[in-house]
Amino acid sequence: xxxxxxxxxxxxxxxxxxxxxxxxxxxxxxxxxxxxxxxxxxxxxxxxxxxxxxxxxxxxxxxxxxxxxxxxxxxxxxxxxxxxxxxxxxxxxxxxxxxxxxxxxxxxxxxxxxxxxxxxxxxxxxxxxxxxxxxxxxxxxxxxxxxxxxxxxxxxxxxxxxxxxxxxxxxxxxxxxxxxxxxxxxxxxxxxxxxxxxxxxxxxxxxxxxxxxxxxxxxxxxxxxxxxxxxxxxxxxxxxxxxxxxxxxxxxxxxxxxxxxxxxxxxxxxxxxxxxxxxxxxxxxxxxxxxxxxxxxxxxxxxxxxxxxxxxxxxxxxxxxxxxxxxxxxxxxxxxxxxxxxxxxxxxxxxxxxxxxxxxxxxxxxxxxxxxxxxxxxxxxxxxxxxxxxxxxxxxxxxxxxxxxxxxxxxxxxxxxxxxxxxxxxxxxxxxxxxxxxxxxxxxxxxxxxxxxxxxxxxxxxxxxxxxxxxxxxxxxxxxxxxxxxxxxxxxxxxxxxxxxxxxxxxxxxxxxxxxxxxxxxxxxxxxxxxxxxxxxxxxx
Amino acid sequence: xxxxxxxxxxxxxxxxxxxxxxxxxxxxxxxxxxxxxxxxxxxxxxxxxxxxxxxxxxxxxxxxxxxxxxxxxxxxxxxxxxxxxxxxxxxxxxxxxxxxxxxxxxxxxxxxxxxxxxxxxx
Numbered sequence: 001x002x003x004x005x006x007x008x009x010x011x012x013x014x015x016x017x018x019x020x021x022x023x024x025x026x027x028x029x030x031x032x033x034x035x036x037x038x039x040x041x042x043x044x045x046x047x048x049x050x051x052x053x054x055x056x057x058x059x060x061x062x063x064x065x066x067x068x069x070x071x072x073x074x075x076x077x078x079x080x081x082x083x084x085x086x087x088x089x090x091x092x093x094x095x096x097x098x099x100x101x102x103x104x105x106x107x108x109x110x111x112x113x114x115x116x117x118x119x120x121x122x123x124x125x126x127x128x129x130x131x132x133x134x135x136x137x138x139x140x141x142x143x144x145x146x147x148x149x150x151x152x153x154x155x156x157x158x159x160x161x162x163x164x165x166x167x168x169x170x171x172x173x174x175x176x177x178x179x180x181x182x183x184x185x186x187x188x189x190x191x192x193x194x195x196x197x198x199x200x201x202x203x204x205x206x207x208x209x210x211x212x213x214x215x216x217x218x219x220x221x222x223x224x225x226x227x228x229x230x231x232x233x234x235x236x237x238x239x240x241x242x243x244x245x246x247x248x249x250x251x252x253x254x255x256x257x258x259x260x261x262x263x264x265x266x267x268x269x270x271x272x273x274x275x276x277x278x279x280x281x282x283x284x285x286x287x288x289x290x291x292x293x294x295x296x297x298x299x300x301x302x303x304x305x306x307x308x309x310x311x312x313x314x315x316x317x318x319x320x321x322x323x324x325x326x327x328x329x330x331x332x333x334x335x336x337x338x339x340x341x342x343x344x345x346x347x348x349x350x351x352x353x354x355x356x357x358x359x360x361x362x363x364x365x366x367x368x369x370x371x372x373x374x375x376x377x378x379x380x381x382x383x384x385x386x387x388x389x390x391x392x393x394x395x396x397x398x399x400x401x402x403x404x405x406x407x408x409x410x411x412x413x414x415x416x417x418x419x420x421x422x423x424x425x426x427x428x429x430x431x432x433x434x435x436x437x438x439x440x441x442x443x444x445x446x447x448x449x450x451x452x453x454x455x456x457x458x459x460x461x462x463x464x465x466x467x468x469x470x471x472x473x474x475x476x477x478x479x480x481x482x483x484x485x486x487x488x489x490x491x492x493x494x495x496x497x498x499x500x501x502x503x504x505x506x507x508x509x510x511x512x513x514x515x516x517x518x519x520x521x522x523x524x525x526x527x528x529x530x531x532x533x534x535x536x537x538x539x540x541x
Numbered sequence: 542x543x544x545x546x547x548x549x550x551x552x553x554x555x556x557x558x559x560x561x562x563x564x565x566x567x568x569x570x571x572x573x574x575x576x577x578x579x580x581x582x583x584x585x586x587x588x589x590x591x592x593x594x595x596x597x598x599x600x601x602x603x604x605x606x607x608x609x610x611x612x613x614x615x616x617x618x619x620x621x622x623x624x625x626x627x628x629x630x631x632x633x634x635x636x637x638x639x640x641x642x643x644x645x646x647x648x649x650x651x652x653x654x655x656x657x658x659x660x661x662x663x
Contacts, residue, residue: 348627352601355626356556359645363562370565436603440557510557514579538603 038065039184046191052199056090059167059192064092066188067181069169071146075105076156076165076196087165094146102142108135110151114166117155122182124175126151150176154189156196164196229330232312233260235283235322242330249305249332251297268294268302275307283322286311292333304337305330353401360389360439367502381450388413388446392439403541404438406431410467413445417453424466431469431482437515437539441484444511444519447503448486448530457491457527464490471536480536481517488527496523507532515539543594543659545570545652551596552577553584553610554624555603559644563597563624566648570655581605588613595658596621597642597651600631611636620661622654 042062046055056074064072072092087104105111109131113119123129126148133140141148148170156164167189169177223230229246233239240260242250250266252258267275271293282289289309296302309328364385372378391412395404407430414423433441449458449465457463466487474480488494497504504521507530512519517534550572554560560577567574575593578584581602588596588610596614598607600623607623614621622640625631632639642654 352626352631355644356559359562359626360556360558362645363558366562366565367558436555443558505561506557510561513560513577514555514557516580 035066038062042066042188043191046188046195049202050199052196052203053088053090055192055195055199057092059188059195060090060092063167063169063185063188066184067152067169067177069093069150069152069171069176071148071168071170073099073168074156074165074192075168077163098146102145106135110134111153111166114153114155114168115163117157117161117163119155120182120186121151121153122177122179123151124177125149126170146170147172149174152177152181152185154182154185156189156193158193158197164193167192223329227331230327231307231309231330232325232327233309234325236324246330249303249330250295251299251301251303266295266297268296270294279326282310283326286323289326289328292337303332303334306333307331357389357393361386364389367505371502384416384450385443385446387416388443389439392442395442396435396438401435403432403434404442406433406441406469409433409438409442410445413442414449414465417449417458422458422464424464424468426468429469431471431539432541433539434541437534440511440514441539444507444532445486447506448528451503452488452491452528455492456494457488460491462490463488463527482532482534482536482539484532484534486528486530486532488529491527493525494523494528543662545572545655545659548572548655548659548662549575549592549594550655551575551584551587551591551593551619551621553579553596553602553607554599555579556599559599563651566651569648570652572655579603581607581610584610585613588617588619593619594662595619595655597654598623600625600627606633608633608636611639620658622658 045058046062056076060072060074070093073089075087075089078088089099091098107115110121113121126132150171150173152169154167156167158164167185224245227245229243229249231242231246238260240263242258244254247254247258250263264272275291275293278291279289292304292306294302295305307328307330309326311323312325312327365382368378368382368385372381395408395412407427410425452458452465457465469482469484472481472483507519508521515534515538517532520531522529550567552560552563552574554563554577564574564577575591576587578587596619598610598621600607611621622642623632624642624644626644640654640657642650
């Protein structure tokens with residue numbers, strides 16, 4: 001071999017070697033690029049705004065890929081709503097069931113540095129590691145555990161040192177994880193910590209938002225079903241915000257302008273100063289605002305509103321001598337107010353009636369006493385009159401004190417004197433009388449019946465009474481009127497009384513005067529006749 | 542200043558039994574009853590022209606307030622008292638302070654009120 005030949009061979013080998021080294025460098029570079037790309041992709045996946053479990057899965061999958069592990073796991077602590085802490089895990093390279101039957105890892109010698117956050121544990125063969133297999137009951141991996149020889153574990157810690165969990169990687173062959181793998185996993189753990197923290201914060205935020213929405217829905221439901229409107233007032237700017245129901249309490253639709261000035265203008269002029277004073281007081285002291293006032297809504301109708309409120313933030317300090325915001329509710333209480341007013345009027349009316357009835361009874365007692373020959377006679381006549389009066393009240397009470405029927409009045413007053421057996425009355429027709437006429441006609445019929453039973457037709461077995469009536473329409477000069485006629489027959493002849501008793505006085509003067517009509521008593525041979533002519537205007541309900 | 546004897550008293554009352562009681566009481570006191578009127582129109586007529594020294598007015602006359610009659614009497618200078626189950630609470634503002642006979646009343650109450658009216662009568 002010549003020198004030339006030797007030179008040529010050396011040069012050729014050099015070129016081969018250069019080519020090989022170039023190829024190696026290119027391959028290493030490609031490997032680096034691939035790894036960097038993988039790292040970027042994994043970092044992006046971890047950093048993507050995902051749920052906690054998705055973030056965890058991206059971390060494990062990424063770790064397995066980057067260091068060529070067969071198995072990857074992430075055990076992490078979760079605190080539930082009741083404050084209980086428990087452990088969850090994510091897996092790669094093995095199905096979820098691989099750990100399903102094992103208890104969660106404890107702080108054994110091999111695991112402690114990871115769960116306590118003290119450092120990375122890397123072992124070329126964990127089975128030969130002095131920290132392995134030191135703890136009861138298993139003295140190493142439990143039966144059925146994934147076959148791990150190469151072992152790499154790193155804690156996942158927040159910036160302020162809180163351990164969130166641990167990343168664990170394994171391979172069934174020894175010595176698979178080098179220091180470069182350790183560096184990669186430490187970097188991954190740091191990224192995971194940031195992503196998990198952010199994901200936890202965002203999930204907590206979501207939870208709080210959902211919780212708030214639910215609370216708001218509950219409040220709205222409660223307000224709606226109670227027809228309660230809600231409002232808020234910025235005291236300084238006078239910005240007033242009212243719910244739809246609140247607006248409707250003031251006669252406004254959801255889309256109509258309704259500011260604080262509109263509110264004040266809607267309040268009844270007589271109640272406005274009182275409302276403003278109450279609001280000022282509540283703002284100044286931070287105390288309760290609680291008021292009922294009238295509002296005149298745009299349709300012109302007057303309604304009653306009950307408004308309540310207080311400082312929007314209870315513990316907000318008073319600023320510049322008052323609260324900054326007020327919030328409260330409003331309720332349409334018109335129906336209740338009307339009911340109260342009706343009740344008040346009814347009580348007044350009842351009191352008036354009771355007093356009037358007492359005077360009536362007083363009068364009956366005085367009149368009866370004047371005519372009575374002795375106390376037993378007084379008692380008998382007085383009680384009978386009291387019961388007659390009471391019966392007219394019964395009839396009126398049945399009809400809400402609005403009217404009573406002539407037929408029922410006659411029936412009620414004659415019941416004690418033989419009733420329908422001895423009475424000729426056309427029961428097919430009827431006429432309704434107002435309360436005053438009911439009492440007057442009732443008492444008149446009672447006096448006639450009492451007289452008939454004592455001296456007239458009802459004092460003998462064969463005697464009868466006919467009560468007939470007709471109405472006459474108005475004619476020029478006279479108004480429409482009722483003609484009511486009481487005719488006795490079959491009794492003893494009745495001479496005119498020597499002295500006018502209570503009954504005759506009540507009929508001829510009282511009834512006639514009270515009902516602006518005319519009452520005539522005729523003492524016929526065949527029996528007493530009482531003819532009443534009463535204007536319908538004074539009788540009708 | 543007059544005495545109760547032969548005092549002419551207008552009675553306005555729409556309930557027969559009540560006006561009968563008042564008439565009897567007034568009779569016992571020696572007064573002369575004018576009326577009784579059960580209707581506003583009749584009461585107004587008597588208040589405006591009848592020869593009267595005083596008047597006793599039921600506040601509510603068949604659902605209509607008596608106040609026009611009171612005004613007519615005031616214009617004529619005739620002293621009057623209201624008779625009412627409501628007491629003074631049933632009176633409208635310009636008539637608050639007028640003499641009121643609360644129903645039911647005793648003859649002595651009526652006498653006291655009438656003596657007050659008679660003292661004002663000319």
